[in-house]
Amino acid sequence: MSKDIRLELRAREELFINLEPLQRGGIVPAESRKIATSYIDGYSTCDYCLGTLHIIKKPPICDFLTEAADFLGMDMAILTHGCREAKFAVMHAITEPGQAIVVDENRHYTSYVAAERAGLKIYEVPSMGYPEFKIRPEEYASTIEKAKKENGELPALALLTHVDWTYGNLVDAEKVGKICQEYNVPFLLNTAYSSGRMPINGKRFLADFITCSGHKSWAAGAGVVGILAIRDEWKGKVLKASQKYKVKPIEILGCSARGTSALVLMASFPYVKERVKHWDEEVEKARWFSGQMESLGEIRQLGDKPHNHDLIRFETPAIDKIAQKHKRRGYFLYEELLKRKIVGIKAGKTKSFDLSTYGLTKEQLGYVIDIFKDIINKLS
Amino acid sequence: MSKDIRLELRAREELFINLEPLQRGGIVPAESRKIATSYIDGYSTCDYCLGTLHIIKKPPICDFLTEAADFLGMDMAILTHGCREAKFAVMHAITEPGQAIVVDENRHYTSYVAAERAGLKIYEVPSMGYPEFKIRPEEYASTIEKAKKENGELPALALLTHVDWTYGNLVDAEKVGKICQEYNVPFLLNTAYSSGRMPINGKRFLADFITCSGHKSWAAGAGVVGILAIRDEWKGKVLKASQKYKVKPIEILGCSARGTSALVLMASFPYVKERVKHWDEEVEKARWFSGQMESLGEIRQLGDKPHNHDLIRFETPAIDKIAQKHKRRGYFLYEELLKRKIVGIKAGKTKSFDLSTYGLTKEQLGYVIDIFKDIINKLS
Numbered sequence: 001m002s003k004d005i006r007l008e009l010r011a012r013e014e015l016f017i018n019l020e021p022l023q024r025g026g027i028v029p030a031e032s033r034k035i036a037t038s039y040i041d042g043y044s045t046c047d048y049c050l051g052t053l054h055i056i057k058k059p060p061i062c063d064f065l066t067e068a069a070d071f072l073g074m075d076m077a078i079l080t081h082g083c084r085e086a087k088f089a090v091m092h093a094i095t096e097p098g099q100a101i102v103v104d105e106n107r108h109y110t111s112y113v114a115a116e117r118a119g120l121k122i123y124e125v126p127s128m129g130y131p132e133f134k135i136r137p138e139e140y141a142s143t144i145e146k147a148k149k150e151n152g153e154l155p156a157l158a159l160l161t162h163v164d165w166t167y168g169n170l171v172d173a174e175k176v177g178k179i180c181q182e183y184n185v186p187f188l189l190n191t192a193y194s195s196g197r198m199p200i201n202g203k204r205f206l207a208d209f210i211t212c213s214g215h216k217s218w219a220a221g222a223g224v225v226g227i228l229a230i231r232d233e234w235k236g237k238v239l240k241a242s243q244k245y246k247v248k249p250i251e252i253l254g255c256s257a258r259g260t261s262a263l264v265l266m267a268s269f270p271y272v273k274e275r276v277k278h279w280d281e282e283v284e285k286a287r288w289f290s291g292q293m294e295s296l297g298e299i300r301q302l303g304d305k306p307h308n309h310d311l312i313r314f315e316t317p318a319i320d321k322i323a324q325k326h327k328r329r330g331y332f333l334y335e336e337l338l339k340r341k342i343v344g345i346k347a348g349k350t351k352s353f354d355l356s357t358y359g360l361t362k363e364q365l366g367y368v369i370d371i372f373k374d375i376i377n378k379l380s
Numbered sequence: 381m382s383k384d385i386r387l388e389l390r391a392r393e394e395l396f397i398n399l400e401p402l403q404r405g406g407i408v409p410a411e412s413r414k415i416a417t418s419y420i421d422g423y424s425t426c427d428y429c430l431g432t433l434h435i436i437k438k439p440p441i442c443d444f445l446t447e448a449a450d451f452l453g454m455d456m457a458i459l460t461h462g463c464r465e466a467k468f469a470v471m472h473a474i475t476e477p478g479q480a481i482v483v484d485e486n487r488h489y490t491s492y493v494a495a496e497r498a499g500l501k502i503y504e505v506p507s508m509g510y511p512e513f514k515i516r517p518e519e520y521a522s523t524i525e526k527a528k529k530e531n532g533e534l535p536a537l538a539l540l541t542h543v544d545w546t547y548g549n550l551v552d553a554e555k556v557g558k559i560c561q562e563y564n565v566p567f568l569l570n571t572a573y574s575s576g577r578m579p580i581n582g583k584r585f586l587a588d589f590i591t592c593s594g595h596k597s598w599a600a601g602a603g604v605v606g607i608l609a610i611r612d613e614w615k616g617k618v619l620k621a622s623q624k625y626k627v628k629p630i631e632i633l634g635c636s637a638r639g640t641s642a643l644v645l646m647a648s649f650p651y652v653k654e655r656v657k658h659w660d661e662e663v664e665k666a667r668w669f670s671g672q673m674e675s676l677g678e679i680r681q682l683g684d685k686p687h688n689h690d691l692i693r694f695e696t697p698a699i700d701k702i703a704q705k706h707k708r709r710g711y712f713l714y715e716e717l718l719k720r721k722i723v724g725i726k727a728g729k730t731k732s733f734d735l736s737t738y739g740l741t742k743e744q745l746g747y748v749i750d751i752f753k754d755i756i757n758k759l760s
Binding site: 005007009010011012013020022023026027028033034035036037038039040041042043044046047048059060063064067081084085088092109110112113114116117215220221222223224225242243244245248250251253254256257258259260261263264266267269270343347 | 385387389390391392393400402403406407408413414415416417418419420421422423424426427428439440443444447461464465468472489490492493494496497595600601602603604605622623624625628630631633634636637638639640641643644646647649650723727
């Protein structure tokens with residue numbers, strides 16, 4: 001009954017233009033790949049362990065996290081397995097089951113699942129719906145009020161998805177931060193799709209907690225790895241140590257990401273610090289691409305307009321009409337693109353789909369536009 | 381204020397004999413390194429996502445986990461970030477804060493910290509103390525009784541560390557399993573240092589849950605990755621899905637290890653299945669090494685005797701006497717070994733230390749013995 005689980009080697013980056021929004025911000029530069037290869041011997045973070053992962057000096061995890069906190073405009077930072085684990089760590093540390101949490105409707109599913117796991121009552125700040133699906137910061141006030149009224153106390157936490165995964169909408173975090181400060185509700189900003197791509201300033205946002213995704217947006221897509229950045233005042237609660245093991249923070253079960261994924265995150269950091277300076281160029285490219293796609297006809301960009309991020313969702317009747325009549329139905333698009341060495345749009349999606357333009361050149365994006373034009377002209 | 385966080389390349393495996401017990405069972409074979417290198421493009425597990433990590437067919441995660449469950453004598457398995465996360469997931473899923481848990485005194489610190497995080501009252505099965513530090517399975521009965529008496533109910537979980545990290549003692553899991561079954565207390569077996577090295581049969585052990593460490597013992601030391609194997613009857617509780625996202629298990633926040641670490645675990649599995657067949661040879665080597673070390677004089681092996689595992693702790697007055705007079709004090713041993721290309725014994729340890737003989741040849745171990753002999757003769 002033994003199955004063949006042989007794995008094929010993979011050269012996706014080398015052979016394809018990859019538009020997958022999950023992947024573009026995590027692409028590992030060559031220098032970090034070299035580090036990764038050399039550190040694939042396990043526990044490479046732990047040879048000179050000082051008892052606590054985030055204070056280790058060799059490799060320079062402590063220095064990296066100090067720099068990363070500074071880069072985020074926060075007081076301190078620790079490693080986590082990812083954003084979801086960072087969000088749950090905060091929820092588990094500072095809330096009690098039965099308390100309320102306020103989140104935006106565009107939140108990642110893991111914000112919801114983490115809140116469920118922490119036993120919290122979830123109050124959603126509604127989006128404005130079709131076609132822009134905007135989250136209005138001022139709605140945080142009314143949702144906090146609602147939660148307070150129904151629970152007899154303020155929500156224990158408010159969470160904002162800085163840039164959401166569905167529409168790539170950028171929300172004004174500073175406004176939300178101010179509202180949270182007025183109500184004295186701790187404010188968690190999930191920057192899975194923002195920090196590492198664009199400049200972030202937690203101080204200006206009045207954020208108590210910032211969660212980051214190494215594999216999504218810090219050019220560290222080797223394994224999974226995240227960062228939890230906090231204000232000093234939360235250190236006691238969020239980094240609370242075991243009663244017995246005084247150096248082991250309970251909420252990360254002592255230590256989190258050790259080995260390659262952490263090393264790749266560190267190795268890519270100089271590259272990330274540089275690339276966020278060029279965020280404007282990325283936005284310009286995304287807007288240009290969006291305009292080009294719309295000009296093909298019967299394609300409409302959803303979300304913020306003009307768009308402020310490389311993650312873009314299109315509503316695509318032009319594509320869907322072809323799917324209705326094509327013998328491969330909804331799979332035709334995936335297959336046509338694959339033939340032209342373009343991947344990353346989910347197979348079967350033709351009514352609408354999302355993609356990312358991050359880090360692709362204008363020439364590459366022009367090629368993608370040409371291919372879409374060609375497919376539509378040929379098959380309509 | 382920007383610090384230099386440049387990382388050195390690393391060739392520890394190629395240049396040294398590494399005795400570090402954390403690392404020996406995780407060493408990544410060349411074939412898996414090749415896979416790792418090719419999959420360092422992030423989310424390589426997610427191109428053909430079916431909503432739930434453990435059912436993904438391409439790469440063959442589902443087939444791998446089916447095989448892995450079978451290999452462990454369990455009904456099903458999922459990926460986790462590691463053993464600690466697997467242990468906490470079970471505790472959080474099946475217990476309530478304030479309930480009791482029974483653990484062995486030799487448990488890893490993360491078993492304790494996970495229980496603290498889950499708000500459990502911890503009852504320890506005492507070890508027999510110096511020099512063997514044995515855990516007697518029959519003590520589980522009296523500790524369960526004690527917990528029951530003090531809490532007015534049976535403990536919600538019993539945890540046994542199959543092989544502990546301090547002495548490398550192997551406990552008779554079947555006996556503990558039988559006691560747990562008699563009391564109707566769910567039984568979690570932590571196999572961080574056993575599965576992947578030696579054959580395991582969860583069915584025979586009457587285990588409800590088995591936790592495994594990919595980076596410690598499944599030749600998957602790239603990132604961190606674990607396996608949680610369970611009996612079918614626990615599926616509803618431990619893999620309970622989100623109310624809103626019916627395919628997302630709450631206790632792993634939807635998905636856990638994605639990317640390189642999972643791929644390396646899968647790539648190394650054929651190698652691991654083969655190597656466990658040769659466990660007897662590893663035990664024989666460990667015993668031989670232990671005897672050779674003791675024959676140097678004033679060195680005593682602690683823990684099970686004869687020893688049943690490659691993780692071995694020695695009490696070393698012979699070394700400590702040198703440290704007392706040496707100008708480098710306790711660091712002399714580390715430095716002397718390093719000069720001879722031997723690493724993995726923690727710097728500063730001279731009263732006692734642990735090491736692992738796993739996967740080293742008898743020639744390599746003979747060289748280590750010769751070096752110890754040489755150091756002692758030269759410096760005593």
